[in-house]
Amino acid sequence: MRALLVVNPRATTTSERSRDVLVRALRSAVDLTVKYTERRGHARTLARDAAESGVDLVVTLGGDGTVNEAVNGLMTASTPLAELSGPSAYRLPALAVVPGGSTNVFARALGMPRDWVDGTSVILDGIRDGRHRVIGLGRADDRYFTFTAGLGWDAATIRGVERARLRGRTSTPGLYVRSMAGQFFTGLDRKNPPLTLDRPGEESETSLGTVMVQNTAPWTYVGDRAIDLNPDASFDLGLDVTALRRLNLPGTARTVTQLAWRSGDLHGKQVLRLHDIAEFTVVASRPQAFQLDGDYLGERQKVHFVSVPSALRVIC
Structure with a gap:
């Protein structure tokens, strides 16, 4: 499985050392590429490019803003399966969220642990077991x-x-x-x-x-x-x-x-x-x-x- 980890380097609850631990843990389960966001909106570009290159999974490390950008990148990608019928959930890479912000509403609403270490363990178990959940989104004009x-x-x-x-x-x-x-x-x-x-x-x-x-x-x-x-x-x-x-x-x-x-x-x-x-x-x-x-x-x-x-x- 090919995966992209999108890291917000300003994530409030992690350090450079903890990010290194996260990367090593994810690399034990997937073929991982790591990208750091450099500006507002960058996570959207990274996620869209990853989806269009055939990546299977996008993982975010950051807060709700980073998650929102990544989701919008995924939802606006033109993937090789884009012409197939059926829910878009099965035509796009999956998303995994490591909580790294101050509030992490989306991750907590999914039932993810607040601690990034525990959250990573849940994600690794999900990858190995093939476990996922299909969710709906909202759209406001052209943004999800x-x-x-x-x-x-x-x-x-x-x-x-x-x-x-x-x-x-x-x-x-x-x-x-x-x-x-x-x-x-x-x-x-x-x-x-x-x-x-x-x-x-x-x-x-x-x-x-x-x-x-x-x-x-x-x-x-x-x-x-x-x-x-x-x-x-x-x-x-x-x-x-x-x-x-x-x-x-x-x-x-x-x-x-x-x-x-x-x-x-x-x-x-x-x-x-x-x-x-x-x-x-x-x-x-x-x-x-x-x-x-x-x-x-x-x-x-x-x-x-x-x-x-x-x-x-x-x-x-």
């Missing part, structure tokens, strides 16, 4: 995502965190909380919610302040605690949506409290929840912050979301 997407407040929070990290701040749960509060009070037009959600054959949902999309559960983690907006979201189903109709202070404080103490038990007139949706479009009256898999991708005024079933094989 593995676990979450968002427009509005949650994406603006991520934008604030990324800007703080560029100034040298460390990514911590506290930094996210401060960014969330700052965006709520100073970065949002709470009196005129700008978002509308349209579904084929359904009445539009208007005056939404933020829209959060899940391809699986949980939505994210705060340390060891899973935060579940829609606990029934699954890699095996369509997309789930949680939206807040108006970002007034009392209602939003109540919703955040529900998340903190009773994750998954969101309710109230402010909350819109949709389960197992195949397709929908979010339109904004003015540009809104946009994120996929925890990466801020700029501002958008319209995004078309589609569930892509049986999209990818994952060793886990």
Whole structure:
């Protein structure tokens, strides 16, 4: 089996020595090539090129951003089997994820251990046993995502965190909380919610302040605690949506409290929840912050979301 290991050298939970151990372990099971990312978007190019060269497996060592790039590289590759019918999962290399970021939502949602050593052992066992799982993905316009997407407040929070990290701040749960509060009070037009959600054959949902999309559960983690907006979201189903109709202070404080103490038990007139949706479009009256898999991708005024079933094989 030919495999490519895509390494983000800035992965927060590994060192050069641990990466060497990982490489030796993988080489005991596969014919391995190792590539290091050099810039944003590089993992996408490396994964796409590997798929087009006939590699059987792409392994990532990094966080959720590295995984997202690699998945997009795989899903956009023109492989020798691309003309065959059937789910794309069996026309593409498989994916394996060694957790190396600060949160690793995708790997943890798959049930992978948080420790990279234990995660590597799971992957080696999966390779030797021929074990894999087929999962669905989400697609936002022309880009795929593995676990979450968002427009509005949650994406603006991520934008604030990324800007703080560029100034040298460390990514911590506290930094996210401060960014969330700052965006709520100073970065949002709470009196005129700008978002509308349209579904084929359904009445539009208007005056939404933020829209959060899940391809699986949980939505994210705060340390060891899973935060579940829609606990029934699954890699095996369509997309789930949680939206807040108006970002007034009392209602939003109540919703955040529900998340903190009773994750998954969101309710109230402010909350819109949709389960197992195949397709929908979010339109904004003015540009809104946009994120996929925890990466801020700029501002958008319209995004078309589609569930892509049986999209990818994952060793886990």
